[in-house]
Every structure is written in C-alpha cells, then in structure tokens.
Amino acid sequence: AFAVIMGGEIEHNTRKYLVTSVGNEVLFTDNDAGYSTQRCCAFYVGENVDTIMDKAFYAASVDSVHMGPNVKFIGSNAFAGNPLKGDLILPYGLNQINANAFADNNFNRILIPSSVNSMSATAFKNSSKLKELHINAGWIANYSNWDLSGAPSTLSIYVPVEKFSAFKTNSLFGSRK
Numbered sequence: 001a002f003a004v005i006m007g008g009e010i011e012h013n014t015r016k017y018l019v020t021s022v023g024n025e026v027l028f029t030d031n032d033a034g035y036s037t038q039r040c041c042a043f044y045v046g047e048n049v050d051t052i053m054d055k056a057f058y059a060a061s062v063d064s065v066h067m068g069p070n071v072k073f074i075g076s077n078a079f080a081g082n083p084l085k086g087d088l089i090l091p092y093g094l095n096q097i098n099a100n101a102f103a104d105n106n107f108n109r110i111l112i113p114s115s116v117n118s119m120s121a122t123a124f125k126n127s128s129k130l131k132e133l134h135i136n137a138g139w140i141a142n143y144s145n146w147d148l149s150g151a152p153s154t155l156s157i158y159v160p161v162e163k164f165s166a167f168k169t170n171s172l173f174g175s176r177k
Contacts, residue, residue: 045071052078054098067091074101076120085129090116097123112137114160119143126150134158141166141173148172 045052047068052075057065059081069091076098084105090097092113099120102110106129112119114136121143124130128150134157140146141163148155156177159167167173 042066044068051075054078055080057082067094069093072096074098076100077103080104087111099123100125102127108132110134112140114138121145122147124148124151128152130155132156132158135167136160138163138166141170144170144172146172 043057043062043065045065045067047070049068050070051073052071054075055077056075057079058077062079062082062084064086065079065084065088067090070093071091072093072095074094074097077100078098080100080103082105084102084107086107087109088102088105088107089111090113093115094113095115096118097116097120099122101120101123103122103125105124105127107124107127108129109132110124110127110130111134116137117139119137119140124133125147126149130151131154133151133155136159138160141159154177157167157173159173
C-alpha cells in the first residue's frame with residue numbers, strides 16, 4: 001500500500017512549476033485492454049490543485065481520496081469505478097461536480113459543501129454502501145432528478161435547517177430519513 005500525492009511542484013528545464021490541474025486519465029486503468037492495476041491505499045490532491053479533469057482516476061483502484069482546499073472543478077468520471085470507501089468530504093469552495101464523478105464507489109458518508117452550484121444528477125450514482133449524505137447546498141432541495149439508484153433505503157440525509165421543509169416536500173428526498 002502506498003499514497004499518491006498530487007499538487008506540489010514539478011521541475012522542467014531547471015524551472016519549477018506549480019501543479020494546479022490534474023489532467024485527463026492520469027491514473028486511468030483500462031482493465032478491458034489488459035493493463036495491470038496497481039492498488040493505492042490513499043490519494044491526496046494537494047492544496048494547489050483547483051481542477052480535476054475527466055477520468056483522471058477512473059478505475060484506478062484507489063481506496064480513499066482526500067482533497068485540498070482549492071479544488072473547484074471535478075470532471076466527468078474523475079473517480080468513477082474505484083473501490084473508494086470511508087468518508088468523502090468535498091472541500092468548501094468546490095463549485096462543479098460533473099457526470100459520474102464518483103459513481104460506483106463504496107463511500108459510507110459524503111459531505112457536499114454549500115459552495116457547490118452545479119452538480120450532475122449522476123455524480124454519485126450506484127453508491128450502494130452510502131449510509132449518510134450531508135447536503136449543505138440548499139439549491140439541491142429543488143433537484144428532482146438526482147440519480148440515487150443503488151443507494152440503500154436506509155440512507156440518512158442531513159440538510160440545512162432552513163431548507164428542511166423544501167427537502168421534505170421533494171419527492172426524491174421526502175421519503176428518506
């Protein structure tokens with residue numbers, strides 16, 4: 001087991017550059033093509049990174065992910081298809097989560113900060129181990145097409161007090177605890 005850390009500095013031709021973006025398919029694993037998968041216990045996205053692009057860590061066999069405070073954008077399928085588990089605490093300041101960004105994972109708890117102002121309906125699709133979902137972005141109370149397929153019926157959803165009635169009257173959330 002080892003940890004991967006992204007977001008420090010890289011040196012090229014004697015010049016140092018900050019890593020501020022994680023590109024497409026950085027640790028992408030295509031098991032259908034026969035590539036080997038190296039398991040990693042934890043992945044740390046450094047404090048300088050503000051963008052994680054599409055499929056950056058798709059099916060990369062990363063067990064957990066910890067994000068620095070400056071991540072603003074998470075692309076489509078960025079962490080999809082991993083055996084990610086434990087808690088996913090998204091950083092305050094995150095603005096956008098694209099399609100299937102965290103689909104097919106094994107998180108126990110997910111915290112969505114109030115700074116999120118755009119999120120795909122399939123961002124957390126097939127979260128079969130999810131026990132708690134903490135939603136601090138009040139606008140999600142009006143979201144009626146969120147794909148919660150695969151989430152257990154015992155899923156507890158925590159929302160801001162001032163938005164409780166809006167979540168309770170939403171057919172998607174109203175029947176949940």
